[in-house]
Amino acid sequence: MTRRLPFWAFLLGFVRLIRVRNLLIIVLTQYLARVCIIAAPGAPLREALLDPVILLLCFSTVCIAAAGYIINDYFDIKIDIINKPERVVIGRYLKRRVAMGAHQLLNLAGCAVGLYVDKWVFVVNVLSATLLWFYSAQFKRQPFIGNLIVSFLTALSLLVLAVYYRQNVDLLLIYAAFAFVITLVREIIKDMEDVRGDARFGCRTLPIVWGIRRTKAFLYVLIASFIATLFIVAGDLKNPNLNVIFFVMLVPITWLVYRLVRADTKRDFAFLSQLCKAIMLMGVSSMIWV
Numbered sequence: 001m002t003r004r005l006p007f008w009a010f011l012l013g014f015v016r017l018i019r020v021r022n023l024l025i026i027v028l029t030q031y032l033a034r035v036c037i038i039a040a041p042g043a044p045l046r047e048a049l050l051d052p053v054i055l056l057l058c059f060s061t062v063c064i065a066a067a068g069y070i071i072n073d074y075f076d077i078k079i080d081i082i083n084k085p086e087r088v089v090i091g092r093y094l095k096r097r098v099a100m101g102a103h104q105l106l107n108l109a110g111c112a113v114g115l116y117v118d119k120w121v122f123v124v125n126v127l128s129a130t131l132l133w134f135y136s137a138q139f140k141r142q143p144f145i146g147n148l149i150v151s152f153l154t155a156l157s158l159l160v161l162a163v164y165y166r167q168n169v170d171l172l173l174i175y176a177a178f179a180f181v182i183t184l185v186r187e188i189i190k191d192m193e194d195v196r197g198d199a200r201f202g203c204r205t206l207p208i209v210w211g212i213r214r215t216k217a218f219l220y221v222l223i224a225s226f227i228a229t230l231f232i233v234a235g236d237l238k239n240p241n242l243n244v245i246f247f248v249m250l251v252p253i254t255w256l257v258y259r260l261v262r263a264d265t266k267r268d269f270a271f272l273s274q275l276c277k278a279i280m281l282m283g284v285s286s287m288i289w290v
Contacts, residue, residue, distance in 0.1 A: 013093020
């Protein structure tokens, strides 16, 4: 007879499954964009913070993202047992059918709230939920396309604000591009970290297809091209604050490249993955000064 886990263990497992810290980063990103980029100059801070629309947008985005984390782990149980056995939740804290039910309820809630806000927000949410399903079921195991999908969905958390508010779209696009590229770099680094388990189950990620050395070379080109593009765009917008922010961001990005050159163990790549997350947080926080 299977031992029944206490409710607190179930709750802890669910919190780990939906990556609460990552969801809080999404909320922080959207709220900072609403307050610092979208709000009209001189508008009361209270008005932006208590805007009911941003609250609903955050809720719908978080629901879709949480559902995505659940379905991703649902399809990756066997791989995660090898790559990250301590982080396996489904089958240990939650039954598979409970996880699938939570995934469906969260998607339904996210899409329903999106439809209430705006039809185009609903379209974005449905697109996100669909891409997350196909990513988890199939594209994650293919070279590069899975990385692109996750990066695009990360950028969508800002693009959905541009879809609804349609104010300062140029700045929102810059930050969405920043989120896209940093997420793309992080996803490829995570593939290098998980190469052993992925290879065992027939995944065809970039590090498996190209090897670690060629994958690193691709990241160097991607990062250099992105930095050059950011400064060109900042110059076109004639926003001196952006130039200062980008120069400051060069410090952690340079450190990332340096550590990437020297990385060759699972622990090294795990550190780089966390460093990418820290760079993302720094970039999001820079909205305060832009």
